[in-house]
Amino acid sequence: MATEYTYKVDGQDYLFSNEIGQKEAERIIRNEQAVASGEVDEYSYENPEDEGALQEIIEGIGSGLIAIPQGIAETGASLLTLQREPISQKP
Numbered sequence: 001m002a003t004e005y006t007y008k009v010d011g012q013d014y015l016f017s018n019e020i021g022q023k024e025a026e027r028i029i030r031n032e033q034a035v036a037s038g039e040v041d042e043y044s045y046e047n048p049e050d051e052g053a054l055q056e057i058i059e060g061i062g063s064g065l066i067a068i069p070q071g072i073a074e075t076g077a078s079l080l081t082l083q084r085e086p087i088s089q090k091p
Contacts, residue, residue: 002017005019007022007026009029009030010029014029
């Protein structure tokens, strides 16, 4: 049987499967109460990797500029291959 840990928050007992400490239990319970009461939007999530439109545009331009020499090299290699391999003609 799993051990359960009881923490008292605002006069009520709450059970947790892990020992998290009184302060963490209070933080979790109060956060859940705020979400349930509508005080906090549970869908508000700010991705720390979301950099904004301007940064994304600049990164896209940089990526495109890096890809230009790659495209030129691939085109040159394809032209050399075509030049060396004659196109077969049907009899």
